[in-house]
Amino acid sequence: MSNKPKILVSRLLPQAVEQRIANSYNAVSNLEDLVLTSSDIIEKAHGLDGLLVSATERCDAAFISALPSSIKIIATFSVGYDHIDLQAAKSAGIVVTNTPDILTDATADIAILLMLGAARGAYWGEQMVRNQKWQRWAPTHPLGIDITGATLGILGMGRIGQAVADRAKAFKMDINYFKRTKLDATIENGAAFFDDLDAFLPTCQFLSINCASTEQTRGLINKATIENLPDGAVIINTARGDIVNDDDLIEALQSGKIAAAGLDVFNNEPDIDPRYRSLNNVFLLPHLGSATPNTRIAMGMRALDNLDAFFSGVTPKDVVNK
Ligand code: 8YV
DSSP states (O other): OOOOOEEEEOSOOOHHHHHHHHHHOEEEOOTTOOOOOHHHHHHHTTTOSEEEEOTTSOBOHHHHHHSOTTOOEEEESSSOOTTBOHHHHHHTTOEEEOOOSTTHHHHHHHHHHHHHHHHHTHHHHHHHHHTTOOOSOOSSSSOOOOOTTOEEEEESOSHHHHHHHHHHHTTTOEEEEEOSSOOOHHHHTTOEEEOOHHHHGGGOSEEEEOSOOOTTTTTOBSHHHHHTSOTTEEEEEOSOGGGBOHHHHHHHHHHTSEEEEEESOOTTTTSOOGGGGGOTTEEEOSSOTTOSHHHHHHHHHHHHHHHHHHHTTSOOTTBSOO
């Protein structure tokens, strides 16, 4: 029996990542990418030292308290860690790490795709062509919404929000951002700071949601906050579905208060609110923010860097529950 650390890897990861796992760990892998329940993971975790999970595995307080005491680290293959109860992990003496930075560009690219797709009719336009509903070109219809020169409000101006802002500048957009604390002027790069949500929202012809899902942000986009947006605003979400109240967004999309939405993330993925599927003014993607080979490999390597550091007695770079 080798003395390599023993870990459970909850999902099938890119080949280069699986190869590195095989070289460095005694791993309980999931090469068939079966759906593992919490109880499956707990059962398989006996005698192991750590877990490499993804955002699809809910690590709540009950799950963490049922883990064997040999588990000392949970490394998540995601930048988001809202699926992990950090406090419960800390109390159980478990270090939690994530994979920041490397998916910033890929996710910001998807935000721009959603913004253009929602504003310019990527869904309904494509449907017209595919379903032979495009009878002849007309000067007056159908029409989309200009993004060039519009005001983009970024809710949460962390790494991904900043990368969205950089890209939006190419469309000559004015950028406003809502955050608790003002960024350094060099990072702001001309964007206007708002710490008052009530003052921020009416400025947002486009609203890009780029904040983490936390107690403060869950359900933040709801009837009242949507009402505070300009009529005909466009909402883009590449962060987490639970920041949005589906009933309220769907009602606003139906009434036209919100002209269009571009959504990559949803409540209860993949069993999303079915009403989204029948709306013509939404452009929907299946959580593709980080979905490129290079990004997914980099995420796996970053998770392994954290595990390697931990098992060699060094504090991992990306500990999120210090
Ligand atoms: C990932 C994400 O693809 O990293 C995150 O937090 O939301 C996604 O981009 C997914 O969570 C994989 O674990």
